[in-house]
Amino acid sequence: MSKTYQFPKNFLWGGATAANQMEGGFHGTAKGPNLADVLPGGKIRMKLLSQSGFDFEMDTAKYTYPNHEAIDFYHRYKEDIALFAEMGFKVFRMSIAWSRIFPKGDEMEPSEEGLAFYDSVFDELHKHGIEPLVTIAHYETPLHLIKEYGGWKNRKLVEFFERYVTVLFNRYKDKVKYWLTFNEINGATHFPLFGLGFSATSDETRLQESFQGLHHQFVASAIAVKLGHRIIPGSQIGCMLIYAPTYSYDANPENVMHALADGRMFNFYCGDVQVRGEYPTFSNRFFKENDIVIEMQEGDLDIIKEGTVDFISFSYYMSRTEKKNKTAEEIGEGNLIGGVKNPFLKASDWGWEIDPTGLRVALNELYDRYQKPLMVVENGLGAYDKVEEDGSIIDDYRIDYLRDHIKAMGEAVEDGVDLIGYTSWGCIDLVSASSGEYSKRYGFIYVDKHDDGSGTMERSRKKSFFWYKDVISSNGEQL
Ligand code: BGP
Numbered sequence: 001m002s003k004t005y006q007f008p009k010n011f012l013w014g015g016a017t018a019a020n021q022m023e024g025g026f027h028g029t030a031k032g033p034n035l036a037d038v039l040p041g042g043k044i045r046m047k048l049l050s051q052s053g054f055d056f057e058m059d060t061a062k063y064t065y066p067n068h069e070a071i072d073f074y075h076r077y078k079e080d081i082a083l084f085a086e087m088g089f090k091v092f093r094m095s096i097a098w099s100r101i102f103p104k105g106d107e108m109e110p111s112e113e114g115l116a117f118y119d120s121v122f123d124e125l126h127k128h129g130i131e132p133l134v135t136i137a138h139y140e141t142p143l144h145l146i147k148e149y150g151g152w153k154n155r156k157l158v159e160f161f162e163r164y165v166t167v168l169f170n171r172y173k174d175k176v177k178y179w180l181t182f183n184e185i186n187g188a189t190h191f192p193l194f195g196l197g198f199s200a201t202s203d204e205t206r207l208q209e210s211f212q213g214l215h216h217q218f219v220a221s222a223i224a225v226k227l228g229h230r231i232i233p234g235s236q237i238g239c240m241l242i243y244a245p246t247y248s249y250d251a252n253p254e255n256v257m258h259a260l261a262d263g264r265m266f267n268f269y270c271g272d273v274q275v276r277g278e279y280p281t282f283s284n285r286f287f288k289e290n291d292i293v294i295e296m297q298e299g300d301l302d303i304i305k306e307g308t309v310d311f312i313s314f315s316y317y318m319s320r321t322e323k324k325n326k327t328a329e330e331i332g333e334g335n336l337i338g339g340v341k342n343p344f345l346k347a348s349d350w351g352w353e354i355d356p357t358g359l360r361v362a363l364n365e366l367y368d369r370y371q372k373p374l375m376v377v378e379n380g381l382g383a384y385d386k387v388e389e390d391g392s393i394i395d396d397y398r399i400d401y402l403r404d405h406i407k408a409m410g411e412a413v414e415d416g417v418d419l420i421g422y423t424s425w426g427c428i429d430l431v432s433a434s435s436g437e438y439s440k441r442y443g444f445i446y447v448d449k450h451d452d453g454s455g456t457m458e459r460s461r462k463k464s465f466f467w468y469k470d471v472i473s474s475n476g477e478q479l
Pocket of ligand 1: 018021183184242315378382425431432433434435440
Protein backbone atom coordinates (compact mmCIF):
# COMPACT_ATOMS: atom_id res chain seq x y z
CA MET A 1 0.00 0.00 0.00
CA SER A 2 1.36 3.38 -0.89
CA LYS A 3 2.00 5.94 1.79
CA THR A 4 -0.59 8.61 2.55
CA TYR A 5 0.25 12.12 3.61
CA GLN A 6 -1.29 14.33 6.26
CA PHE A 7 -1.67 17.97 5.32
CA PRO A 8 -2.75 20.59 7.87
CA LYS A 9 -6.50 20.83 8.45
CA ASN A 10 -7.13 24.16 6.73
CA PHE A 11 -4.61 23.66 3.97
CA LEU A 12 -5.17 26.12 1.12
CA TRP A 13 -5.43 24.02 -2.05
CA GLY A 14 -5.94 25.90 -5.28
CA GLY A 15 -4.51 27.23 -8.50
CA ALA A 16 -2.45 30.20 -9.68
CA THR A 17 -2.61 32.65 -12.57
CA ALA A 18 -1.58 36.18 -13.52
CA ALA A 19 -3.70 38.92 -15.07
CA ASN A 20 -1.54 39.49 -18.15
CA GLN A 21 -1.48 35.80 -19.06
CA MET A 22 -5.18 35.24 -18.59
CA GLU A 23 -7.43 38.31 -18.76
CA GLY A 24 -7.11 39.70 -22.27
CA GLY A 25 -9.44 42.70 -22.33
CA PHE A 26 -6.80 44.82 -24.02
CA HIS A 27 -9.18 46.28 -26.58
CA GLY A 28 -12.42 47.95 -25.61
CA THR A 29 -11.55 48.57 -21.96
CA ALA A 30 -9.95 51.42 -20.05
CA LYS A 31 -6.84 49.35 -19.32
CA GLY A 32 -3.59 50.98 -20.38
CA PRO A 33 -0.87 48.97 -22.14
CA ASN A 34 1.67 47.22 -19.95
CA LEU A 35 4.87 45.27 -20.37
CA ALA A 36 3.20 42.00 -21.41
CA ASP A 37 1.25 43.81 -24.13
CA VAL A 38 4.44 44.58 -26.05
CA LEU A 39 6.03 41.13 -25.70
CA PRO A 40 5.61 39.06 -28.87
CA GLY A 41 4.41 35.47 -28.82
CA GLY A 42 6.71 32.56 -29.69
CA LYS A 43 10.33 31.65 -29.12
CA ILE A 44 11.48 35.18 -30.00
CA ARG A 45 10.20 36.31 -26.60
CA MET A 46 12.93 34.51 -24.67
CA LYS A 47 15.57 36.08 -26.89
CA LEU A 48 14.21 39.55 -26.18
CA LEU A 49 14.04 38.84 -22.48
CA SER A 50 17.67 37.76 -22.33
CA GLN A 51 19.30 40.58 -24.27
CA SER A 52 19.79 44.28 -23.57
CA GLY A 53 18.20 47.15 -25.44
CA PHE A 54 14.55 46.08 -26.04
CA ASP A 55 12.59 49.11 -27.34
CA PHE A 56 9.09 48.32 -25.95
CA GLU A 57 7.44 49.06 -29.31
CA MET A 58 4.76 46.88 -30.87
CA ASP A 59 5.34 45.65 -34.40
CA THR A 60 2.10 43.96 -35.42
CA ALA A 61 3.35 43.42 -38.98
CA LYS A 62 6.13 41.22 -37.68
CA TYR A 63 4.82 39.66 -34.46
CA THR A 64 1.69 38.45 -32.69
CA TYR A 65 0.77 39.63 -29.19
CA PRO A 66 -1.15 36.81 -27.51
CA ASN A 67 -1.48 38.57 -24.15
CA HIS A 68 -3.92 41.07 -25.71
CA GLU A 69 -6.56 38.39 -25.88
CA ALA A 70 -4.99 35.77 -23.60
CA ILE A 71 -7.82 33.39 -22.60
CA ASP A 72 -10.41 36.16 -22.25
CA PHE A 73 -10.91 35.66 -18.53
CA TYR A 74 -12.03 39.29 -18.56
CA HIS A 75 -15.33 38.18 -20.10
CA ARG A 76 -15.43 34.54 -18.98
CA TYR A 77 -14.44 34.76 -15.32
CA LYS A 78 -17.79 33.45 -14.06
CA GLU A 79 -17.53 30.26 -16.08
CA ASP A 80 -13.89 29.79 -15.07
CA ILE A 81 -14.49 30.38 -11.38
CA ALA A 82 -17.37 27.90 -11.46
CA LEU A 83 -14.91 25.30 -12.79
CA PHE A 84 -12.39 26.13 -10.04
CA ALA A 85 -15.21 25.70 -7.52
CA GLU A 86 -16.11 22.35 -9.05
CA MET A 87 -12.54 21.19 -8.32
CA GLY A 88 -13.03 22.37 -4.75
CA PHE A 89 -10.49 25.22 -4.74
CA LYS A 90 -10.06 26.85 -1.34
CA VAL A 91 -7.90 29.62 -2.77
CA PHE A 92 -7.32 31.22 -6.15
CA ARG A 93 -4.12 33.10 -6.88
CA MET A 94 -4.55 35.91 -9.38
CA SER A 95 -2.94 39.27 -9.95
CA ILE A 96 -4.31 42.72 -10.48
CA ALA A 97 -3.15 44.43 -13.66
CA TRP A 98 -1.73 47.73 -12.42
CA SER A 99 -2.59 49.44 -15.72
CA ARG A 100 -6.25 48.43 -15.37
CA ILE A 101 -6.34 50.48 -12.15
CA PHE A 102 -3.97 53.26 -13.24
CA PRO A 103 -3.78 53.06 -17.06
CA LYS A 104 -0.56 55.06 -17.22
CA GLY A 105 0.65 54.39 -13.70
CA ASP A 106 1.32 57.98 -12.65
CA GLU A 107 -2.24 59.38 -12.49
CA MET A 108 -3.69 60.71 -9.26
CA GLU A 109 -7.08 59.02 -9.71
CA PRO A 110 -7.74 55.32 -10.42
CA SER A 111 -10.04 53.93 -13.10
CA GLU A 112 -13.42 53.01 -11.68
CA GLU A 113 -13.97 50.55 -14.51
CA GLY A 114 -10.84 48.62 -13.52
CA LEU A 115 -11.67 48.62 -9.83
CA ALA A 116 -15.21 47.43 -10.52
CA PHE A 117 -13.93 44.52 -12.58
CA TYR A 118 -11.91 43.10 -9.70
CA ASP A 119 -14.83 43.71 -7.33
CA SER A 120 -16.88 41.41 -9.52
CA VAL A 121 -14.16 38.77 -9.64
CA PHE A 122 -13.71 38.78 -5.86
CA ASP A 123 -17.48 38.63 -5.32
CA GLU A 124 -17.73 35.67 -7.65
CA LEU A 125 -14.92 33.87 -5.82
CA HIS A 126 -16.55 34.46 -2.44
CA LYS A 127 -19.88 33.28 -3.80
CA HIS A 128 -18.16 29.92 -4.29
CA GLY A 129 -16.29 30.02 -0.98
CA ILE A 130 -12.91 30.60 -2.65
CA GLU A 131 -10.39 32.88 -0.94
CA PRO A 132 -8.53 35.23 -3.31
CA LEU A 133 -4.74 35.42 -3.02
CA VAL A 134 -3.70 38.54 -4.91
CA THR A 135 -0.32 39.37 -6.41
CA ILE A 136 0.01 43.14 -6.61
CA ALA A 137 2.71 43.16 -9.30
CA HIS A 138 3.14 40.18 -11.61
CA TYR A 139 5.26 41.22 -14.60
CA GLU A 140 2.71 43.92 -15.49
CA THR A 141 4.43 47.30 -15.14
CA PRO A 142 2.38 49.94 -17.00
CA LEU A 143 4.09 50.76 -20.30
CA HIS A 144 4.07 54.48 -19.60
CA LEU A 145 6.15 53.92 -16.46
CA ILE A 146 8.61 51.90 -18.51
CA LYS A 147 8.94 54.37 -21.36
CA GLU A 148 8.78 57.65 -19.47
CA TYR A 149 10.52 56.70 -16.25
CA GLY A 150 12.74 53.73 -17.10
CA GLY A 151 10.82 51.26 -14.92
CA TRP A 152 12.00 50.35 -11.42
CA LYS A 153 15.44 51.87 -11.99
CA ASN A 154 13.63 55.08 -11.15
CA ARG A 155 12.84 55.85 -7.52
CA LYS A 156 9.62 57.60 -8.62
CA LEU A 157 8.01 54.19 -9.03
CA VAL A 158 8.00 53.71 -5.26
CA GLU A 159 5.61 56.65 -4.99
CA PHE A 160 3.34 55.41 -7.82
CA PHE A 161 3.27 51.93 -6.34
CA GLU A 162 2.35 53.29 -2.93
CA ARG A 163 -0.60 55.13 -4.48
CA TYR A 164 -1.64 51.97 -6.31
CA VAL A 165 -1.54 49.69 -3.24
CA THR A 166 -3.29 52.27 -1.08
CA VAL A 167 -6.18 52.24 -3.55
CA LEU A 168 -6.23 48.42 -3.62
CA PHE A 169 -6.17 47.98 0.14
CA ASN A 170 -8.89 50.56 0.75
CA ARG A 171 -11.13 49.24 -1.98
CA TYR A 172 -10.78 45.52 -1.31
CA LYS A 173 -10.25 45.50 2.44
CA ASP A 174 -13.36 43.41 3.04
CA LYS A 175 -12.70 41.02 0.17
CA VAL A 176 -9.01 40.16 0.14
CA LYS A 177 -6.98 38.97 3.10
CA TYR A 178 -3.97 37.33 1.38
CA TRP A 179 -1.61 39.52 -0.67
CA LEU A 180 1.77 39.08 -2.35
CA THR A 181 3.86 42.12 -3.28
CA PHE A 182 6.22 41.36 -6.22
CA ASN A 183 6.09 38.13 -8.20
CA GLU A 184 9.38 36.20 -8.26
CA ILE A 185 11.22 39.27 -7.05
CA ASN A 186 14.64 37.59 -7.17
CA GLY A 187 14.25 36.68 -10.85
CA ALA A 188 15.04 40.33 -11.60
CA THR A 189 18.79 39.98 -11.89
CA HIS A 190 18.34 37.35 -14.61
CA PHE A 191 15.44 39.01 -16.40
CA PRO A 192 15.14 42.68 -15.38
CA LEU A 193 12.60 43.18 -18.15
CA PHE A 194 9.94 41.06 -16.46
CA GLY A 195 9.99 42.19 -12.86
CA LEU A 196 11.72 45.55 -13.03
CA GLY A 197 10.27 46.82 -16.28
CA PHE A 198 13.44 47.86 -18.07
CA SER A 199 15.87 46.43 -20.49
CA ALA A 200 19.45 46.70 -19.25
CA THR A 201 21.42 49.45 -20.94
CA SER A 202 24.18 46.92 -21.61
CA ASP A 203 25.39 43.57 -20.28
CA GLU A 204 27.96 45.46 -18.20
CA THR A 205 25.37 47.62 -16.44
CA ARG A 206 22.74 44.89 -15.94
CA LEU A 207 23.70 43.99 -12.39
CA GLN A 208 24.10 47.55 -11.14
CA GLU A 209 20.74 48.57 -12.63
CA SER A 210 18.96 45.45 -11.39
CA PHE A 211 20.16 45.70 -7.80
CA GLN A 212 19.21 49.37 -7.70
CA GLY A 213 15.77 48.50 -9.07
CA LEU A 214 15.46 45.75 -6.48
CA HIS A 215 16.25 48.20 -3.69
CA HIS A 216 13.35 50.35 -4.88
CA GLN A 217 11.10 47.29 -4.85
CA PHE A 218 12.22 46.33 -1.34
CA VAL A 219 11.24 49.78 -0.09
CA ALA A 220 7.96 49.67 -2.05
CA SER A 221 7.16 46.18 -0.75
CA ALA A 222 7.86 47.18 2.86
CA ILE A 223 5.66 50.26 2.49
CA ALA A 224 2.90 48.00 1.15
CA VAL A 225 3.23 45.59 4.08
CA LYS A 226 2.99 48.43 6.59
CA LEU A 227 0.03 50.00 4.80
CA GLY A 228 -1.75 46.67 4.41
CA HIS A 229 -1.46 45.87 8.09
CA ARG A 230 -2.89 49.27 8.95
CA ILE A 231 -5.74 49.33 6.44
CA ILE A 232 -6.70 45.63 6.63
CA PRO A 233 -6.30 44.31 10.17
CA GLY A 234 -5.58 40.59 10.08
CA SER A 235 -4.28 40.69 6.50
CA GLN A 236 -1.47 38.34 5.57
CA ILE A 237 1.10 39.82 3.24
CA GLY A 238 3.83 37.70 1.74
CA CYS A 239 6.88 37.98 -0.46
CA MET A 240 7.14 35.81 -3.57
CA LEU A 241 10.42 34.20 -4.63
CA ILE A 242 11.48 32.00 -7.50
CA TYR A 243 13.25 29.28 -5.57
CA ALA A 244 15.72 26.82 -7.04
CA PRO A 245 17.73 24.77 -4.53
CA THR A 246 21.31 24.86 -5.73
CA TYR A 247 23.25 21.60 -5.72
CA SER A 248 26.95 21.20 -6.11
CA TYR A 249 27.76 19.17 -9.22
CA ASP A 250 30.01 16.91 -7.13
CA ALA A 251 31.83 16.69 -3.79
CA ASN A 252 34.75 18.84 -4.94
CA PRO A 253 34.87 21.50 -2.18
CA GLU A 254 35.52 24.20 -4.78
CA ASN A 255 32.24 23.33 -6.50
CA VAL A 256 30.44 23.06 -3.16
CA MET A 257 31.53 26.58 -2.19
CA HIS A 258 30.64 27.91 -5.62
CA ALA A 259 27.14 26.38 -5.42
CA LEU A 260 26.67 27.77 -1.91
CA ALA A 261 27.71 31.31 -2.85
CA ASP A 262 25.76 31.35 -6.08
CA GLY A 263 22.71 29.71 -4.59
CA ARG A 264 22.37 32.05 -1.64
CA MET A 265 22.77 35.14 -3.80
CA PHE A 266 19.91 33.88 -5.95
CA ASN A 267 17.65 32.24 -3.38
CA PHE A 268 18.23 34.17 -0.15
CA TYR A 269 19.27 37.70 -1.03
CA CYS A 270 15.73 39.04 -1.53
CA GLY A 271 14.21 36.79 1.13
CA ASP A 272 16.67 38.00 3.75
CA VAL A 273 15.70 41.62 3.07
CA GLN A 274 11.96 40.99 2.94
CA VAL A 275 11.69 38.44 5.75
CA ARG A 276 14.42 39.54 8.16
CA GLY A 277 14.27 43.21 7.23
CA GLU A 278 18.01 43.49 6.69
CA TYR A 279 20.45 43.24 3.83
CA PRO A 280 22.53 40.06 4.28
CA THR A 281 26.27 40.42 4.88
CA PHE A 282 27.18 37.97 2.10
CA SER A 283 26.01 40.45 -0.52
CA ASN A 284 28.70 42.98 0.49
CA ARG A 285 31.42 40.90 -1.07
CA PHE A 286 29.34 40.28 -4.20
CA PHE A 287 28.72 44.01 -4.58
CA LYS A 288 32.38 44.85 -4.07
CA GLU A 289 33.55 42.30 -6.63
CA ASN A 290 31.00 43.44 -9.16
CA ASP A 291 31.32 47.21 -8.58
CA ILE A 292 27.73 47.55 -7.45
CA VAL A 293 26.79 50.55 -5.37
CA ILE A 294 23.23 50.89 -4.15
CA GLU A 295 21.88 54.37 -3.68
CA MET A 296 19.62 54.63 -0.67
CA GLN A 297 17.66 57.43 0.90
CA GLU A 298 17.71 58.18 4.58
CA GLY A 299 15.12 56.06 6.31
CA ASP A 300 15.04 53.30 3.67
CA LEU A 301 16.60 50.74 5.99
CA ASP A 302 14.08 51.58 8.72
CA ILE A 303 11.18 51.15 6.32
CA ILE A 304 12.59 47.77 5.24
CA LYS A 305 12.97 46.74 8.87
CA GLU A 306 9.41 47.74 9.75
CA GLY A 307 7.77 46.16 6.69
CA THR A 308 8.74 42.51 6.95
CA VAL A 309 6.38 39.94 5.47
CA ASP A 310 4.01 37.57 7.30
CA PHE A 311 4.71 34.54 5.16
CA ILE A 312 6.92 33.38 2.32
CA SER A 313 5.50 32.23 -0.96
CA PHE A 314 7.53 30.87 -3.82
CA SER A 315 7.42 29.25 -7.23
CA TYR A 316 9.15 25.95 -7.71
CA TYR A 317 9.78 24.46 -11.12
CA MET A 318 13.35 23.16 -11.02
CA SER A 319 16.52 22.85 -9.04
CA ARG A 320 19.86 24.09 -10.24
CA THR A 321 23.20 22.30 -10.34
CA GLU A 322 26.37 24.38 -10.15
CA LYS A 323 29.99 23.85 -11.01
CA LYS A 324 32.80 26.36 -10.78
CA ASN A 325 34.23 26.04 -14.26
CA LYS A 326 31.57 24.94 -16.70
CA THR A 327 31.90 24.33 -20.40
CA ALA A 328 29.26 25.34 -22.95
CA GLU A 329 28.25 21.67 -23.41
CA GLU A 330 27.57 21.24 -19.70
CA ILE A 331 25.10 24.09 -19.50
CA GLY A 332 21.53 22.82 -19.39
CA GLU A 333 19.30 23.83 -22.26
CA GLY A 334 16.20 25.68 -21.11
CA ASN A 335 17.52 26.01 -17.58
CA LEU A 336 16.44 29.61 -17.20
CA ILE A 337 18.42 30.30 -14.09
CA GLY A 338 21.79 28.94 -15.10
CA GLY A 339 23.73 25.90 -13.91
CA VAL A 340 24.76 22.69 -15.60
CA LYS A 341 22.79 19.61 -16.61
CA ASN A 342 22.05 17.32 -13.69
CA PRO A 343 22.76 13.71 -14.79
CA PHE A 344 20.12 12.39 -12.37
CA LEU A 345 17.20 14.39 -13.74
CA LYS A 346 14.94 14.31 -16.78
CA ALA A 347 13.59 17.51 -18.30
CA SER A 348 10.27 18.74 -19.71
CA ASP A 349 9.76 19.42 -23.42
CA TRP A 350 11.00 22.95 -22.70
CA GLY A 351 14.18 21.68 -21.04
CA TRP A 352 13.09 22.42 -17.45
CA GLU A 353 14.58 19.74 -15.21
CA ILE A 354 12.00 17.80 -13.20
CA ASP A 355 12.98 17.32 -9.56
CA PRO A 356 10.22 16.69 -6.99
CA THR A 357 12.73 16.08 -4.19
CA GLY A 358 14.05 19.56 -4.90
CA LEU A 359 10.74 20.91 -3.64
CA ARG A 360 11.25 19.12 -0.33
CA VAL A 361 14.76 20.54 -0.20
CA ALA A 362 13.41 24.03 -0.96
CA LEU A 363 10.79 23.84 1.78
CA ASN A 364 13.32 22.62 4.33
CA GLU A 365 15.91 25.24 3.39
CA LEU A 366 13.40 28.07 3.58
CA TYR A 367 11.89 26.93 6.84
CA ASP A 368 15.28 26.28 8.46
CA ARG A 369 16.32 29.80 7.57
CA TYR A 370 13.21 31.83 8.35
CA GLN A 371 10.75 29.83 10.50
CA LYS A 372 7.81 31.56 8.81
CA PRO A 373 4.76 29.94 7.21
CA LEU A 374 5.42 28.87 3.63
CA MET A 375 3.18 28.60 0.63
CA VAL A 376 3.99 27.05 -2.75
CA VAL A 377 2.20 29.43 -5.11
CA GLU A 378 3.49 28.08 -8.43
CA ASN A 379 4.45 24.60 -9.54
CA GLY A 380 3.42 22.63 -12.56
CA LEU A 381 4.34 21.01 -15.84
CA GLY A 382 4.21 22.92 -19.11
CA ALA A 383 3.39 20.26 -21.71
CA TYR A 384 1.82 19.70 -25.12
CA ASP A 385 -1.67 18.25 -24.71
CA LYS A 386 -3.52 16.14 -27.25
CA VAL A 387 -7.29 16.28 -27.65
CA GLU A 388 -8.64 12.79 -28.38
CA GLU A 389 -11.39 12.18 -30.92
CA ASP A 390 -14.02 12.11 -28.21
CA GLY A 391 -12.76 15.44 -26.87
CA SER A 392 -11.02 14.02 -23.79
CA ILE A 393 -7.49 14.97 -22.74
CA ILE A 394 -5.57 12.21 -20.98
CA ASP A 395 -2.77 14.14 -19.27
CA ASP A 396 -1.28 11.38 -17.12
CA TYR A 397 2.18 13.01 -17.42
CA ARG A 398 0.80 16.10 -15.64
CA ILE A 399 -0.84 14.00 -12.93
CA ASP A 400 2.43 12.12 -12.35
CA TYR A 401 4.37 15.37 -12.10
CA LEU A 402 1.96 16.97 -9.64
CA ARG A 403 1.56 13.82 -7.57
CA ASP A 404 5.31 13.54 -7.08
CA HIS A 405 5.57 17.19 -6.06
CA ILE A 406 2.64 16.96 -3.65
CA LYS A 407 4.25 13.87 -2.08
CA ALA A 408 7.45 15.88 -1.64
CA MET A 409 5.40 18.55 0.16
CA GLY A 410 3.88 15.87 2.36
CA GLU A 411 7.38 14.71 3.28
CA ALA A 412 8.36 18.30 4.10
CA VAL A 413 5.33 18.67 6.36
CA GLU A 414 6.52 15.53 8.17
CA ASP A 415 9.98 17.11 8.36
CA GLY A 416 8.34 19.84 10.44
CA VAL A 417 7.85 22.56 7.83
CA ASP A 418 4.93 24.94 8.38
CA LEU A 419 3.32 24.74 4.94
CA ILE A 420 -0.02 26.53 4.57
CA GLY A 421 -1.00 26.10 0.94
CA TYR A 422 -0.38 25.01 -2.62
CA THR A 423 -1.60 26.70 -5.78
CA SER A 424 -0.44 24.90 -8.88
CA TRP A 425 0.54 27.14 -11.76
CA GLY A 426 -1.76 27.76 -14.69
CA CYS A 427 -4.71 25.84 -13.28
CA ILE A 428 -6.42 26.83 -16.50
CA ASP A 429 -4.35 26.90 -19.73
CA LEU A 430 -3.00 30.39 -20.38
CA VAL A 431 -0.27 32.25 -22.26
CA SER A 432 3.24 31.20 -21.24
CA ALA A 433 5.27 34.00 -19.66
CA SER A 434 8.66 33.10 -21.10
CA SER A 435 7.64 31.93 -24.56
CA GLY A 436 4.28 33.61 -25.17
CA GLU A 437 2.87 30.28 -26.35
CA TYR A 438 -0.56 28.80 -25.82
CA SER A 439 0.83 25.36 -26.62
CA LYS A 440 2.84 25.27 -23.39
CA ARG A 441 -0.10 24.15 -21.28
CA TYR A 442 -0.25 23.77 -17.51
CA GLY A 443 -3.98 23.58 -16.86
CA PHE A 444 -6.49 21.18 -15.38
CA ILE A 445 -8.84 23.03 -17.70
CA TYR A 446 -8.12 22.97 -21.42
CA VAL A 447 -8.69 26.15 -23.43
CA ASP A 448 -9.26 25.75 -27.14
CA LYS A 449 -6.85 28.44 -28.31
CA HIS A 450 -3.69 27.96 -30.35
CA ASP A 451 -0.39 29.60 -31.21
CA ASP A 452 -1.62 30.59 -34.67
CA GLY A 453 -4.50 32.52 -33.10
CA SER A 454 -7.20 29.96 -34.01
CA GLY A 455 -9.56 28.35 -31.52
CA THR A 456 -12.99 28.79 -29.96
CA MET A 457 -11.82 29.60 -26.40
CA GLU A 458 -14.08 26.81 -25.24
CA ARG A 459 -13.13 25.30 -21.87
CA SER A 460 -13.01 21.55 -21.14
CA ARG A 461 -11.96 19.35 -18.24
CA LYS A 462 -8.76 17.31 -18.60
CA LYS A 463 -8.20 14.01 -16.78
CA SER A 464 -6.11 15.93 -14.23
CA PHE A 465 -9.18 18.04 -13.38
CA PHE A 466 -10.92 15.03 -11.81
CA TRP A 467 -7.71 13.84 -10.20
CA TYR A 468 -7.04 17.22 -8.52
CA LYS A 469 -10.62 17.39 -7.34
CA ASP A 470 -10.05 14.14 -5.42
CA VAL A 471 -6.74 15.40 -4.07
CA ILE A 472 -8.48 18.44 -2.61
CA SER A 473 -11.51 16.64 -1.25
CA SER A 474 -9.26 14.11 0.52
CA ASN A 475 -6.94 16.91 1.75
CA GLY A 476 -4.03 15.29 -0.05
CA GLU A 477 -4.60 11.75 1.16
CA GLN A 478 -5.75 10.49 -2.20
CA LEU A 479 -2.96 11.04 -4.67
C1 BGP B 1 6.88 31.88 -13.51
C2 BGP B 1 5.96 33.06 -13.65
C3 BGP B 1 4.63 32.75 -14.22
C4 BGP B 1 4.55 31.55 -15.12
C5 BGP B 1 5.50 30.43 -14.80
C6 BGP B 1 5.67 29.39 -15.88
O1 BGP B 1 8.20 32.28 -13.68
O2 BGP B 1 5.74 33.69 -12.41
O3 BGP B 1 4.07 33.92 -14.70
O4 BGP B 1 4.29 31.80 -16.41
O5 BGP B 1 6.77 30.88 -14.45
O6 BGP B 1 6.54 29.87 -16.86
P1 BGP B 1 6.21 29.81 -18.39
O7 BGP B 1 4.89 30.45 -18.55
O8 BGP B 1 7.27 30.58 -19.06
O9 BGP B 1 6.21 28.38 -18.75
